[in-house]
Amino acid sequence: MREGSTMNVLERDALDLLFTSLKERGFTLVGPTVRERAIVYDEMFSAADLPWGWTDRQEAGTYRLERRADDAAFGFTVGPHAWKRFLFPPVQSLFRAERSGSKMALRPAGPFAARYALIGVRACELAAIDRQDKVFLGGTYVDPVYRQRREGAFVVAVQCGQAGGTCFCASMGTGPRAGSGFDLALTEVLEDGRHWFLVEEGSERGTEVVATLPVRAATEEEIAAAGRAVERAEAEMGRTLDTEGLRELFLRNYENRHWDRVAERCLGCGNCTMVCPTCFCATVDDVTDLAGQAAERVRRWDSCFTIDFSYLHGGSVRSSIAARYRQWITHKLATWTDQFGAPGCVGCGRCITWCPVGIDLTEETRALRALDHGAPAAPQGGAS
Amino acid sequence: MPPRAKPKLAVWKFASCDGCQLSLLNCEAELLRLAGAVDIAYFPEASRAMAKGPYDVSLVEGSITTPHDAERIHQVRRASKLLITIGACATAGGIQALRNFKDVKDFIRAVYASPQYIDTLGKSTAIADHVRVDFELRGCPINKDQLLEVVTALLQGRKPATPPDSVCMECKRHGLVCVLVAHGTPCLGPVTHAGCGALCPVYHRGCYGCFGPKETPNTASLSRAWLGLGATEDDVVRAFRSFNAYAEPFRRESEAHERVQITE
16 A cells, blocks of 8 residues: 555445545446346446445356355456446547538547546556556557546546456556555455445545545554455465566467467457457448448457458458467567557456456466477577 | 439349348338439339349349259349348358258158159259359348448448457447356357347347358357357257358358267
């Protein structure tokens, strides 16, 4: 927890007042709720919409919603949705063009602004938002859709009290504790018959919201109890990934028989990229009306697993599934660092859980290491 | 733009249920706009007025199942600048291609009191097996929005936006929860061509593969996943053997599992 930040206690029954306060400030609340037998991120109207008493059990290729022994609100890990759905919408109109007589008028879409309060953002997800910030807001070309939505967002983080079966944020250095990047951070504590939240402020906006809530300053013991909850999560983490020399491992193994082995299982369906909280690829379709009087450019999420993704004149560059899997994992764990200064993987485990055939990025990396012949030997001696 | 003659559109029926043609009539408000943009010259299901060819665009529904139709499709091709197949029958042989896995004479003897009057081919085949096809629109039935997109795109001289990737891509963009991973429901989505808008997963059902195989489908891997979920070899055969049974990747997959059943 940050040095010098204010720690307060909010009782369980007062949690809804936080929701009310955010709504009064004009935010649309989005957060975890039970739907279709999973904990999804969707619009929420009150704290009653939280998945009280529900949890998830995750393994490679399986997810099951289950009852908890207690009635924790955030007693699960991460589900099928990532926050990118709200900041980088799956389908987005970019502009329209209309013809009248011999003239053509361009009508930009937008404004894209939305004021979301993201409720229950985990440490790995804060890292993912940070990765997407670098993609969409860094450099010369800023994405206006993402920028307007990101600037409008109020982030309520939740410190993980338990880890999932496919999580490995500790390996990626992104969690389980969220240190910054939020307006408020909650730690849910159920101990000794009490159920309360430690509220940590991360911004002035966060402090203003806390001022409207019936909180009291946390005691040393309460801060320690919240710390213990997060330590449990770190100890329970279901997966690990050895990041030592990761970039070089992938860069020297473009040619490796392992890629063909993965391709025997990989469906090329794109699910891993759709659920990944950092994957940012999209394509655009230009559509027209029947009369040829109006056109529209629509952006939609795309994936490096589709054949059209690498289509250039004459055909697709990555026609085999092996080439597409290699591209995805190499980008995620190696070349992303070259582009954006950190890996594209935050260790949330979604690609492992939501792969219909349970392909596990941590296992595939281990298997590649086992087949790796190491760095090529340095050239010997000088000119003879 | 200078006024020009409206393109002539024809709609042809071969062995089929008419559901794809009905998708065109189902366009309702857009149908009026379509009628404004093209001259619907030949569409017996909609109108008795039948103008002679040649036609700029022919939409072909249905598969080839009789010697007569095997001749007729060549006439349609000759009369058409662009020939677009609509639906699973025209692009893969349809549900009636189930005959291809058996001897059709046995069916004729079982069904008809006077089998000598029946003149049919041993296999139900796709239009592309007989003539050159300019564009194939998938689905059983086709999606009307995709049909309008194809006609609109061709009228404007651009490529239709009908991506050949998986149903999963549509499912995930909709924000649906994966029925296979979260419910253990066998689903053909990961090997099936997009276009339906993930219609069955919206209702928490597995995909039935109505749009046929996606590009580069890994049917063998998905079958292993199905067996892992408790499906039988017979379930796998039946899943791949429906509306798109004779689409090559689905045919090979069902035959592979049929062989397993026989050897078991």
